Amino acid sequence: xxxxxxPDPAAVIDLLGVLAYGELSAFDRMAHDARMAPSxxxxxxxxxxxxxxxxxxxxxxxRIAELGADPQQAMAPFVMPxxxxxxxxxxxxxxxxxxxxxxxxxxAADFYREIASYVDESTRSLVDEALADSGKAExxxxxxxxxxxxxxxxxxxxxxxxxxxxxxxxSRSQAVIAEHDHLAGLIVEGTGDLSAIGRLIERITxxxxxxxxxxxxNP
Amino acid sequence: xxxxxxPDPAAVIDLLGVLAYGELSAFDRMAHDARMAPSxxxxxxxxxxxxxxxxxxxxxxxRIAELGADPQQAMAPFVMPxxxxxxxxxxxxxxxxxxxxxxxxxxAADFYREIASYVDESTRSLVDEALADSGKAExxxxxxxxxxxxxxxxxxxxxxxxxxxxxxxxSRSQAVIAEHDHLAGLIVEGTGDLSAIGRLIERITxxxxxxxxxxxxNP
Numbered sequence: 001x002x003x004x005x006x007p008d009p010a011a012v013i014d015l016l017g018v019l020a021y022g023e024l025s026a027f028d029r030m031a032h033d034a035r036m037a038p039s040x041x042x043x044x045x046x047x048x049x050x051x052x053x054x055x056x057x058x059x060x061x062x063r064i065a066e067l068g069a070d071p072q073q074a075m076a077p078f079v080m081p082x083x084x085x086x087x088x089x090x091x092x093x094x095x096x097x098x099x100x101x102x103x104x105x106x107x108a109a110d111f112y113r114e115i116a117s118y119v120d121e122s123t124r125s126l127v128d129e130a131l132a133d134s135g136k137a138e139x140x141x142x143x144x145x146x147x148x149x150x151x152x153x154x155x156x157x158x159x160x161x162x163x164x165x166x167x168x169x170x171s172r173s174q175a176v177i178a179e180h181d182h183l184a185g186l187i188v189e190g191t192g193d194l195s196a197i198g199r200l201i202e203r204i205t206x207x208x209x210x211x212x213x214x215x216x217x218n219p
Numbered sequence: 220x221x222x223x224x225x226p227d228p229a230a231v232i233d234l235l236g237v238l239a240y241g242e243l244s245a246f247d248r249m250a251h252d253a254r255m256a257p258s259x260x261x262x263x264x265x266x267x268x269x270x271x272x273x274x275x276x277x278x279x280x281x282r283i284a285e286l287g288a289d290p291q292q293a294m295a296p297f298v299m300p301x302x303x304x305x306x307x308x309x310x311x312x313x314x315x316x317x318x319x320x321x322x323x324x325x326x327a328a329d330f331y332r333e334i335a336s337y338v339d340e341s342t343r344s345l346v347d348e349a350l351a352d353s354g355k356a357e358x359x360x361x362x363x364x365x366x367x368x369x370x371x372x373x374x375x376x377x378x379x380x381x382x383x384x385x386x387x388x389x390s391r392s393q394a395v396i397a398e399h400d401h402l403a404g405l406i407v408e409g410t411g412d413l414s415a416i417g418r419l420i421e422r423i424t425x426x427x428x429x430x431x432x433x434x435x436x437n438p
Binding site: 021024027028031032034035039040041043044047048050051052053054055057058061071072075076079 | 258
């Protein structure tokens with residue numbers, strides 16, 4: 001008889017809390033970054049992607065309430081680290097905004113999916129739904145392609161920007177895990193040991209490399 | 220035999236163009252104003268209302284394309300007046316943001332509905348849908364009520380703010396009509412004569428008065 005693994009309920013609330021605040025914050029930042037678009041059509045395209053994040057936010061917050069926790073309290077511990085990540089990776093151009101929308105969100109999605117693989121089935125499918133790409137990848141790949149044709153010299157600074165995003169994302173995630181025992185416990189329990197966290201980061205950086213190549217940039 | 224009135228197709232495109240840009244701009248401004256909310260829950264509530272504007276935007280833009288016009292070109296003449304309205308009515312507090320979300324949008328909706336009453340049925344119902352309130356009124360009335368209970372002295376500056384919004388909205392609308400012959404023609408044709416524009420403004424200010432009272436403010 002196999003033992004059915006029940007994840008720590010507090011860890012599930014932490015996971016949903018950081019994700020929910022991440023969605024609200026992604027909405028906010030993408031809505032802001034859309035202003036840098038070179039045309040009204042592209043501005044609207046990024047604004048539409050931002051708007052979709054609020055649908056994900058609603059589902060995550062409803063789930064937190066369903067589990068008997070307060071969504072505001074669940075999000076509160078993650079406001080500062082998420083805002084710090086965004087403050088340190090504020091795009092200064094349309095190209096940087098596009099790379100961040102794709103690469104930054106891709107990194108966050110990979111990280112959350114890894115953690116979600118250790119929780120119950122229904123939480124996992126909600127997380128997967130919230131992290132659905134909604135066409136951001138295709139949009140960013142196409143529009144970064146347009147920029148690189150117009151000005152091939154942008155490949156070098158945008159590649160550097162991608163490396164900065166991955167560096168910030170990893171150091172912010174490590175800080176979040178270090179400060180949240182429930183989440184750390186979930187990962188250690190799920191992976192078996194702490195050395196597995198190294199392999200987790202390896203998988204995430206491998207997926208990041210693929211995204212940078214898809215954009216035509218150097219990983 | 221009654222003559223079936225066919226509105227000027229260029230006027231319909233103008234109407235849809237100003238409305239579409241208005242929605243994109245409302246999204247942008249409300250997403251930005253949401254940052255002033257006193258809690259994450261209220262911030263998310265305004266962000267969710269902002270996100271709904273993008274659904275309206277999409278329908279208006281699709282309709283412009285259906286009618287054989289280019290959405291970007293249709294919006295272009297209205298970017299400046301809409302942005303000027305927002306730049307002159309930038310909320311400096313959560314209370315001002317709430318009053319603007321309700322009173323400002325209400326004014327715009329009344330104005331567009333008046334004009335839409337002179338166009339064809341299918342355009343009119345699309346405009347009505349785009350202008351659907353989506354719960355903003357209820358939200359603003361409740362939250363302004365909370366602010367006035369906490370600090371009754373805010374009634375006076377917020378009432379002044381409402382008067383500034385209506386003044387700016389009317390002067391911006393008049394400028395837009397004066398500069399766009401198709402729209403002006405639509406109104407003159409629809410109302411019968413130029414003096415009817417005075418009555419139109421009277422109806423709009425009467426509805427504004429009702430909204431200010433609903434907020435517990437002096438019109």
